[in-house]
Amino acid sequence: MPEARAAVIHRLGEAALVDAAGVIGAFQRMNRLADATGLPVDKPLAVLTAGLDDELGIQGFYTAQHSKRLPWVVRKLGQIMRPFGSVMMKVLAPKNDV
């Protein structure tokens, strides 16, 4: 760890190390929060990232059981729409959703 910290400081500076460590803390929290409460992936996101889970090999994660696997047709549709993801997210997400 001291070597890793020194490398970050050397390349990016001390402030970057602090903020990077903060993001690590934030996601140690978010991961546990999502999996302790059994959160399924939100549907708009699930559609737009359909197929990405296979590509990343994360369907084998134990915690994938929290989310229902989408039907083949929907997954295929999601793959086709992925290049337009940022636009489609606005369309699929409920208005004013966060």
Place this chain on the structure above:
Amino acid sequence: MRSETAPAFFLDDSPYPIREGVLEAYRELWQRFSEPGDSWTGAQRIAIAQESRDAKDCDLCVRRKQQLSPYGLNESHVLSDNGKLIGAAAVDCVHRIVTDPARLSRRMVEDARSSGLSDEQIVELIGITCVTMAIDEHYRALGLPLAPLPEPVPGPPRGRRIAEDRQEIGTAYVPMLARDSAVGDEADLWSGRRTAIHIIRALSLVPDALRDLTILSNEQYLTLEEAPAFALQPEGRAIDRLQMELLATRVSQVNECFY
């Protein structure tokens, strides 16, 4: 009510330039943890936070993690005086969340319920465990000693409950505030928006647990307004959004978090 005995929580003697906003958030959260919650007393809330630290050195958790199944060992934790404040079921939840996040399942919540914990107690416990761990992990990643936990404020739990007709049941293992139910005293929860994604609503059965999370997330990561705007570079940060998401992805991969 603010505690007179809770120690200050400062990092300004650290060797690193930690933003004042982060320091303020941590001090505020420590203060909030010391006070009675909705389902646990201040002493119990601090005991949960302490247990999240003790889990890191738990022999049973190490041996459990080596098992093919997270429930492969028919053993229980030996309770410390701290653990006795919250009971065996709560201790087991905290330890599993901290030490074996990749294998959390519905069974953990169901076991806690069948041991007599209410959904509100479970949600509040998850919130305290995760927030304490997030702060501690920030310290650990920087190589800093952990901040001492505050002295608890005496008093009974406040006992506030979200009415059942405002709860959404079945989406997650625990009930959540329904998408359209952030009104009245809970109008602030979605930051003024009409609805919110699951990760925001996860702790909303106990609104103050979600508020704790928001205080922390605003400083460690992003605000609710900033999070969906992937092209936006958050102000005052020393790393850019792409670097933040890369770190988030790597941590999530290590924790085998599908969400």
